[in-house]
Amino acid sequence: MKRLVAILSVILLVSLPAMAGAQTVSDVVSDLDDGVYVADGLSVDEGAIHDAVNRARNAGIGLSVVLLDENPGSGATAFADSVLSQLGTGTVLVLSASNEGMSSSEIDQSAIEAALDTGFAAGGGDVGYVDAVVDSITGSGGSFGFIVLLVIVGGLVLLVWWAIRRSDKASKKRRGDLVGEARDEIKAQLDAMANTILEISDLVSASSSGEDNEYLEKAGATYSTALESYEEANDLRALEDLSDRLDEARWQLDAAAAISEGWPAPDKPEKNERPVCFFDPTHRDATEMADIETSSGKRTIRVCRADAERLRRGSQPEPRMIKVGGRRVPAPMAPRSHGGGGMDWLETFSMMAGGVGQAASYDWGGSRRAGRGTGRSSGGGASPRSKGGRARAGRSRRRRR
Secondary structure (H helix, E strand, O other): OHHHHHHHHHHHHHHHHHHHHOOOHHHHHHHOEOOEEEOOOOOOOHHHHHHHHHHHHHOOOOEEEEEOOOOOOOOHHHHHHHHHHHHOOOEEEEEOOOEEEEEEOOOOHHHHHHHHHHHHHOOOHHHHHHHHHHHHHHOOOHHHHHHHHHHHHHHHHHHHHHHHHHHHHHHHHHHHHHHHHHHHHHHHHHHHHHHHHHHHHHHHHOOOOOHHHHHHHHHHHHHHHHHHHHOOOOOHHHHHHHHHHHHHHHHHHHHHHHHHOOOOOOOOOOOOOOOOOOOOOOOOOOOEEEEEEEOOEEEEEEEOHHHHHHHHOOOOOOOOEEEEOOEEEEHHHOOHHHOOOOOOOOOEEEEEEOOEEEEEEEEOOOOOOOOOOOOOEOOEOOOOOOOOOOEEEEEEOOOOO
């Protein structure tokens, strides 16, 4: 028995860092510090990374660098693309444990792939990789570039200061725009919930059950707390917490409505399960289960009764569209801070309600941007130029940092 406990303890200690290190795209964007994000626990010279990013920005390239301790589930390239979608414009380089990816609205596909090749061949860990990438995309590097820099440094001091200040202002504006979009959507969902509470209050008042009234009172209290918190929610993390409160109130309202109409109350959702309609979190009666089939496997989600019936008839329910980074994306793919499902990896999938009817097929791959090529997976392969001015590429790193 002691030996079994010891083995289990070792497994737990090995697993904990992996479980704790995962970061979402929204986390990374909200914590980008002057264009640099370094995952907790990584040992890296952040000052040198900041210097390289500033060097790129002074050359007119809005570079952001993201250093992750683990490989994101969607791959470094897709992760870079998602970060760039939230930033709106610029160039994003992502280095993870054994992946590298880059996405840009400023430089073309051949320049990105050349930069990744240069970075891969460089020594010096992450700092050496980032320095080499910056040299490649700015056309600098070598002794000649260093001599030129020394000659003109005096005249560029004021220009560099202005460029950094302008870059900081642009970065703050992008973050401010994201927060503004998120607040607008959360407020719209709060207003929709107020109307839902009034509708369900009429159902409960006509019911002889007391249990539905208990759920309605709890929903009202949760809604009131969320409404008060909204006034002080001025960053993406606070808005994501507020979105979680709204989900709790939605489950309580669905339970009240179900009992008043003679249905059993829906089970309380698990910790990581959203008790809302997959297509639109403002829909009532999200009590039906549906399966979505993606390239990475099957997942069970909830849909409202009306959308479940549409799926069974073979039609495609339309998702709520949420503005993120100046683009409108389906609610399931929008960040949690914007009241969405946070499934930014979801693009092509099929869906069936309760195993009944014909599966409806969806392709939301073009929803987040004007157009995009198929790209190259983190394992390599061809990567054509994207249609909407977006270039992206990635590969596996055969060495760990």
